[in-house]
Amino acid sequence: MSTTAKPTVLIDHEELASRIAAVAQEIRQDFPTGQLHFVCVLKGAFLFLADLIRAIPGHVSIDFMACSSYGTGTSSSGEVRLTKDLDASIEGRDVIVVEDIVDTGLTLHYLQEILLARGPRSVRTACLLSKPSRRKIDVKVDYIGFTIEDKFVVGYGLDYAEQYRNLPYIGVLE
Ligand code: IMP
Ligand code: MG
Numbered sequence: 001m002s003t004t005a006k007p008t009v010l011i012d013h014e015e016l017a018s019r020i021a022a023v024a025q026e027i028r029q030d031f032p033t034g035q036l037h038f039v040c041v042l043k044g045a046f047l048f049l050a051d052l053i054r055a056i057p058g059h060v061s062i063d064f065m066a067c068s069s070y071g072t073g074t075s076s077s078g079e080v081r082l083t084k085d086l087d088a089s090i091e092g093r094d095v096i097v098v099e100d101i102v103d104t105g106l107t108l109h110y111l112q113e114i115l116l117a118r119g120p121r122s123v124r125t126a127c128l129l130s131k132p133s134r135r136k137i138d139v140k141v142d143y144i145g146f147t148i149e150d151k152f153v154v155g156y157g158l159d160y161a162e163q164y165r166n167l168p169y170i171g172v173l174e
Helices: 013-030 046-054 106-116
Strands: 008-011 036-042 060-068 081-084 094-102 122-130 143-147 170-172
Touching (some): 036 046, 046 094, 046 122, 060 106, 094 106, 106 122
Parallel strands (some): 094 122, 122 143
Antiparallel strands (some): 008 170
């Protein structure tokens, strides 16, 4: 794979926008009142978070965390490390973890364990993309934007070697 190839469009901008609006509605229906605290997993989920919260009415707060599992390659090392922690406590809060993609599930499983240990009122997870065929661990994802095949995707926040995050669509690198 190179960092100069032009990706093939898998999910275009319109499809992303309408599906994200539907996911936002689903989340608000599950929590009709009250503050929702969104925890965005950097860097890949930043655009998903931005569009998701703008489609959610009512009170919303955000925080960010980051972990590394991939380096710059395309296959998981299986090891997850927290590289940036949250700014604020999540105790007693209704937390929605926002992830770009769940692949092996190792990253999300690790994050969910860390967050649950901090005494939130609830923890749910929203992932823009899911590759179920790659799962190594059974992890709970409450809201999924799109289920995709085992292909390496970029764009709309997702990278290959830090490139392509600015694409307004999800594309496949071949
Ligand atoms: P997991 O721990 O294997 O589930 O990997 C999750 C993380 O790997 C995601 O948050 C992404 O940062 C990265 N990742 C997995 N698959 C892809 C992909 O197809 N494109 C870009 N990043 C990916
Ligand atoms: Mg990534």
